[in-house]
Amino acid sequence: MTTTRRGLAALALLAATPAQAACPDMAAAARVAAALIAREPLTAPIAGLTPADAECFREGVVAHLAQPWGDVVGWKAGLTNPAAQRHFGVPHPLRGAIYHATIRARSGDEIPARFGSMPVVESDLLVRVRDDAINEAGSDPVAILRHLDQVIPFIELPDLAFAPGVPLDAAALIAINVGARLGVVGDAMPAEATTDFAGRLASMSVVLSQDGNERARAPGTVLMGHPLNVIPWLVQDLARVGRRLRAGEYISLGGFSPQIPSAAGVWRLRYEGLAATAPEVVVRLT
Template identity: 50%
Template sequence: MRIAIAAAIVMAATSVHAACPDAAAIGRFVADYKSLTPARSFGPGLSVADGLCAQDAIVAALSADLGAPVGYKVGLTSKATQDRFKVPHPVRGVLLEKMLLADGARVAVPYGAIPVMEADLLVRVRDGAINDAASDLDVLRNLSAVVPFIELPDLAYAPGELLDGGNLTAINVAARLGVVGADIPVEATEAFAAALAAMKIRMVDDTGKQLAEATGAAVLDHPINVVRWLVQDLKANGRRLKAGDIISLGSFSPLLPAVPAIGRTITVEYTGLPGGPRSVSMALVAKGN
């Protein structure tokens, strides 16, 4: 494991010209991630580029258990979260195959060291031509679906540890799990683009209590803007989206602690897209039940 982590650090540092945390620090985080143990921060002074270098090594180490990359997640897609983490732009992480759970999943809590939940939305890439999209309609032409999604991040670090933009990026933007609903076909029209921004997104529990509410405009003013940001960020690092990739667009709700919701069924509802209301649900259960 230590050899694999060290090799991943060398390759990552070469690709982004960043200063990676050392192999021991990354190995310690990977061990803590796997054991659901609150981790130590990589410390102050870690830039987002440094964090991406660490992320590459961590993702490589986790892939043996969690499967191959299937896409990306974009975080810090609102001014409030950017201000909180002191980064004036979004950041990206990688989604791995076994992180994704089916609609209706029973999710054992705690599923991470610091487990939280949020209303989210996925998009699915139809064609690699999205990397050269010149307009919003070009983006839509190269997406096949939008997909209801409850993300279940793990903030990972122990209370009091530094969690800024570089350290968030390093831990793969807190990716841990997510519950995936049914595809909603994309229409490459101005009307569909308008509906994406205007749709209402609500997170509720099985008692009917509303936990959060937002519109599609909550992420960079429009979900398409998140996709366009990711395309440019990947290009800057010599990477491209490909057909079949999925993209988590960010939080349409506050990060809500999962432990107090044990025993509840959580549903995120999407209203205003063609085809009528859609939703995705999960049941949170105590570990061992």
């Protein structure tokens, strides 16, 4: 059976899974993961998944993808932009895992434009956890910054997995690990636990361009009112399943602007107003 047929068989299995099932067949997760690794779009929808089904299925997908893509090194918060939440009909973000491969590429690297089955480019920002006390930091941005050690420019390169025309709802997005795949990181900045730095994170403009042409621009506040508001949500979501943020983990804070289909060119992401010289990250898609 080809990888595509394995992926379709996986989706057929999911469609037949009773809605009350707590965890679909993990063999189906393995087959979907194989299709993702092969960069073959899934051509049928995932039907009938409850949130619990989707989360359990995601764990199986992550386990299989971590073999070729490297250890899980942190977390991705998806749908942190209210417009994205409205599009998917959910009132909150979604959580995924990120891999070593997600943070391996460095600014200026060259990556194939077809790096996934349905590849897209996204304006993002990474932070790194300094210590476990972040789990008790609450919601104040300065208090959160005390427990971060790096703020890192980051172009995320997600894979939305499903072929054009196939419905993609929130449960399906959870099941494919919120599309986490690759990314490109710039030079890290120290996380300054000051009111001024917290204010700059909110007031900055995040600007994505392709070959010198601006493709998207958004304020820092587009992520839940402040980029660091993502972290208390993530802490609570992990606590719900008995997990905690750990020192050294990376957090992808989410998309400042809509995802753009991947295409060849030089993609540049700038954070205007975050520092005297705007931090940036660049990737050449070929």
